[in-house]
Amino acid sequence: MSIPPEAFVLPPATRGSLQQRIRQMVTEGVLAGRFRAGQKMPSSRGLAQHLGISRITVTLAYAELVSSDYLTARGRSGYYVSDSAPRAPEVPLRAPRVESAEFQRLIAGRFQGLAQIDRPADWEAYPHNFIYGQADPSLFDHQNWRLCAVRALGRKDFAALTQDYYDRDDPLLIEHVLRTILPRRGIAAGEDEVLLTLGAQNGLWITAQVLLGQGRRGAIENPGYSGLRGILSASGTETVNVDIDADGLPPDAIPKGVDVVFTTASHQCPTNATMPLERRLALLDAAGREGFVIVEDDYEFEMSFLKPVSPALKSLDTEGRVVYVGSFSKSVFPGMRLGYLVGPPSFIKAARALRLMMLRHPPGHIQRTMAYFLSLGHYDSLINRMRNAYRRRRQVMEEAILTHGLSVAGQGGFGGSSFWMKAPESVDTEVLAERLRAEGVLLEPGRAFFDPARPVRNHYRLAYSSSTPVRIPEGVAKIASGIARGLG
Known part of the structure; x- marks a missing residue:
């Protein structure tokens, strides 16, 4: 037939x-x-x-x-x-099953109820997209990334691509992280002090699982990264919110009895504040005096283009009290999901054992492709191109914000990819964001960044990583108009 x-x-x-x-x-x-x-x-x-x-x-x-x-x-x-063509398994169709109530009992809301930032899946379709963390395809080096990926698929690299590393990482990528990435932050480390992760989020989760849990206390910045708050809540850790100021996390505001302090010292999330050197030293001194360890989330250090980057906390650490969390997701593209942890050998050994149980290791092809992208100089070229583009976009957005009289709550002095904004007290930015979608504008409401016990509803974040300079002024104008018309 x-x-x-x-x-x-x-x-x-x-x-x-x-x-x-x-x-x-x-x-x-x-x-x-x-x-x-x-x-x-x-x-x-x-x-x-x-x-x-x-x-x-x-x-x-x-x-x-x-x-x-x-x-x-x-x-x-x-x-x-073909007679030998692959065939779908012959599985008889069954009627949909009713979900047992036992699932609800066992889940018991453990991973629900936390404030989340609503990011529509079709964000690219909006003409004025100010959503944080999205990549601009026009800036990416598609050709050389493709060449590195093809090279990683070659016969020479077949073992690196296909073998199960168990609890190890691609030695070529580790070599370049140790030799080219960490020295830029002043960090010297050995192979037994680095672990690859599926991005910074995965690195924070592994760190929290190793160091914290029931009966332990973790201090986080307020406002701070909403994803971290969710991680600590799910682990059963008692979370202590520490209010930040214009210079980031104040060491003297950290209460006694905490086990781990999490900080985004170089680009505070979401305000972009950069912690001064004196405060970094004071934080390290407090860690030694009070007996806690520090987790430094340095998620955006490559995007410092206004001033030279400050030394990482990890580079100043003389007592082995800092775990450093880095990521390629912001500097290459977010969908890659590749990051790294740097810490004392004992911590890395425990984190590696946990990773082995969870995902064994990040995909070998991604690791080897990234290693070639670094070794051939394409990564540095990409970072330079992104910095130049972000500098221009930041200037355009800053001028538009000033023109339309919007209030900046935190913009940082070293660069980054966003502005932290403050609307009048009467404005609920979640309502504002929902209504501005109809006008083609996407922004991030700020409530999810704050302590849920003390919600703040009039802040919002404007990112320019994937928004072109041509469209930024009109988008900012629509936000100002929406606030003036009482849309929030």
């Missing part, structure tokens, strides 16, 4: 080349059981005419499907679904 050309409908154009889309139609049909072994495919001419494309495109797609054993060619007879 032949498969008629009418059985094929091209997937949307956003899903690859014509050849790829033809291959997708065939493979999906085979795996779904619609096309069965021995069935004859439409002729290349007939399918091309039906789809309105070139015959050579269909012929090349068929050839690829033959090489991957989905199809077989039978002389002049044509193409047939």
